[in-house]
Amino acid sequence: MDYLTSEESLINSEGMINERLREDLLTEAKKSLHKAYATYSGILVGAAVLTKAGNIFAGCNVENSSYPLTMCAERNAVATAVAAEGREVKISVVLVVAEQSDGISFPISPCGACRQVITEFSDDCIIIYQNEDGREISISIDKLLPDAFSLKNKV
Numbered sequence: 001m002d003y004l005t006s007e008e009s010l011i012n013s014e015g016m017i018n019e020r021l022r023e024d025l026l027t028e029a030k031k032s033l034h035k036a037y038a039t040y041s042g043i044l045v046g047a048a049v050l051t052k053a054g055n056i057f058a059g060c061n062v063e064n065s066s067y068p069l070t071m072c073a074e075r076n077a078v079a080t081a082v083a084a085e086g087r088e089v090k091i092s093v094v095l096v097v098a099e100q101s102d103g104i105s106f107p108i109s110p111c112g113a114c115r116q117v118i119t120e121f122s123d124d125c126i127i128i129y130q131n132e133d134g135r136e137i138s139i140s141i142d143k144l145l146p147d148a149f150s151l152k153n154k155v
């Protein structure tokens with residue numbers, strides 16, 4: 001995948017993500033979205049992450065009748081990336097997409113917990129999501145979660 005050969009090719013001069021990469025992430029996120037276990041909210045969410053190593057991993061939301069146990073698509077995708085690449089994994093891009101159970105697109109951005117988890121594995125990650133106006137947003141994680149919690153000393 002040639003969009004992975006250099007960091008510069010990920011983002012163009014207008015700050016937009018490489019279109020083919022965006023399409024690949026969207027395809028994987030949508031595949032995962034259709035597997036979502038969204039029995040309670042009816043909001044199917046899919047997320048796809050691109051790692052610095054050049055791999056794409058996807059996840060979907062998995063709800064639970066004990067609501068706080070629900071896991072978001074973004075965190076499931078990040079966990080899959082960690083399980084595949086190990087603790088040194090770094091995340092470059094996260095794309096999240098959602099639909100209502102009737103197939104209508106549902107604007108959604110990563111929740112606070114997911115922003116914190118993404119921050120753990122990235123310094124400069126780009127997040128792509130659809131805002132309330134239906135516009136696609138590409139924004140860095142440090143703008144979505146400024147001054148994120150961080151322990152300075154990792155073991």
Ligand SMILES: [Zn+2]
Nearest residue numbers: 072110111114
């Ligand atoms: Zn979340």
